[in-house]
Amino acid sequence: MSWTLPRERLEEASEHTGLSHHTKASGLTLSQLTLHTQEENHKNFNFFHYSLQSMHLPNAFFNSFLESGKSTLACSLSRELHSKGKLSYILDGDNLRHGLNKDLGFKAEDRTENIRRVGEVAKLFADAGLICIASLISPYRKDRDACRAMLPEASFIEVFMNMPLELCESRDAKGLYKLARAGKIKGFTGIDDPYERPLNCEIEIEQKDGVCPKPAALAGQVVSYLEEKGFLQVE
Amino acid sequence: MSWTLPRERLEEASEHTGLSHHTKASGLTLSQLTLHTQEENHKNFNFFHYSLQSMHLPNAFFNSFLESGKSTLACSLSRELHSKGKLSYILDGDNLRHGLNKDLGFKAEDRTENIRRVGEVAKLFADAGLICIASLISPYRKDRDACRAMLPEASFIEVFMNMPLELCESRDAKGLYKLARAGKIKGFTGIDDPYERPLNCEIEIEQKDGVCPKPAALAGQVVSYLEEKGFLQVE
Structure with missing residues (x-):
């Protein structure tokens, strides 16, 4: 079985993207946000994981x-x-x-x-x-x-x-x-x-x-x- | 930020351990269960992850x-x-x-x-x-x-x-x-x-x-x- 995240965690993710206020304020959906993140940095493949990390994990x-x-x-x-x-x-x-x-x-x-x-x-x-x-x-x-x-x-x-x-x-x-x-x-x-x-x-x-x-x-x-x-x- | 699992997921884990009915019926706590799993197979280091997998992930x-x-x-x-x-x-x-x-x-x-x-x-x-x-x-x-x-x-x-x-x-x-x-x-x-x-x-x-x-x-x-x-x- 893989991990299934509750809906709140998905929403939480968009709160932790670290994207600029400009982007956040643009009213994009999470999917659009992550696409946007991806466009901002094409090396950033694992967008969701990055977006959740507000500090580096030990x-x-x-x-x-x-x-x-x-x-x-x-x-x-x-x-x-x-x-x-x-x-x-x-x-x-x-x-x-x-x-x-x-x-x-x-x-x-x-x-x-x-x-x-x-x-x-x-x-x-x-x-x-x-x-x-x-x-x-x-x-x-x-x-x-x-x-x-x-x-x-x-x-x-x-x-x-x-x-x-x-x-x-x-x-x-x-x-x-x-x-x-x-x-x-x-x-x-x-x-x-x-x-x-x-x-x-x-x-x-x-x-x-x-x-x-x-x-x-x-x-x-x-x-x-x-x-x-x-x-x-x-x- | 690392993943934080809600309490239900931790409890759920004990339901998916794949341990024998004998072990399940013994009324062990999750921590004891996982310790037990570990004793059953000392190579099984990542007990929690194994225990959650009822099928292999793709x-x-x-x-x-x-x-x-x-x-x-x-x-x-x-x-x-x-x-x-x-x-x-x-x-x-x-x-x-x-x-x-x-x-x-x-x-x-x-x-x-x-x-x-x-x-x-x-x-x-x-x-x-x-x-x-x-x-x-x-x-x-x-x-x-x-x-x-x-x-x-x-x-x-x-x-x-x-x-x-x-x-x-x-x-x-x-x-x-x-x-x-x-x-x-x-x-x-x-x-x-x-x-x-x-x-x-x-x-x-x-x-x-x-x-x-x-x-x-x-x-x-x-x-x-x-x-x-x-x-x-x-x-």
């Missing part, structure tokens, strides 16, 4: 080691946003490696391309009106900074899951750390490949007194940030 | 020569869907070549990768609950068939804009046909690169009595198809 990028709890937190955040009536979509690094990014490996240049594509897709989702939650291992600072630079200002929210490597390694649900320690997997982040900690992330998630807070509490931390920045306002 | 792929009117029709279709309260998103081949696909050229293998990525992104959008409208030049049958194969059955809707090359060439808004005829652009679809006409497209758009119907009329043709197939049903 893209939350969770980043850390394997088994740090990124995906769990992403799910929890998505649920939390959903309970507030906000549409979001999770771009999960692992899943994308079975689809869009299945041609990429784990060499430095492939990791660069991996996050570049995730950033580009996040941009499309934000453009479509969804809050995009990316969850992936992107160990190099320059790649994350490039991704930040490609997104509209303030809309890239870097969430660093600052979990001790030992904790992540102790989880090892897929046995990959074990294989990496045995030298059977090369270029493994945190083992024989570096993880460059962020210098300027928006949110840092940490243990409290040696205990990792529950996902819902961590999601709450992200939601509070989004609320403070006005991203979740009902307009 | 992906309309417009395809033809440059200047055939693909993007105009895509816009018109998006507007038409919007007037019916359906969210859609246009993936425009030209625009994507400034972002996600900016590393690709026009060689055969790059064209293959171009439509592969568009297909993968369309899949993500459909998964997120939006009708995806792709508008791109994809001249090789095998690439389009590969894209069809990667999407859920019946959800790839190939729309062939069967416009005479002469008509497209006469429009030539960017002067690219002229450059191609002069041999200044190589590998140009329809000039020195083939366009393999579809053998099994779902919709064929044609001129009527030598005149190209208005975009709204053409969009209506696509909407009728989607309605007939039950894609636009309000559930």
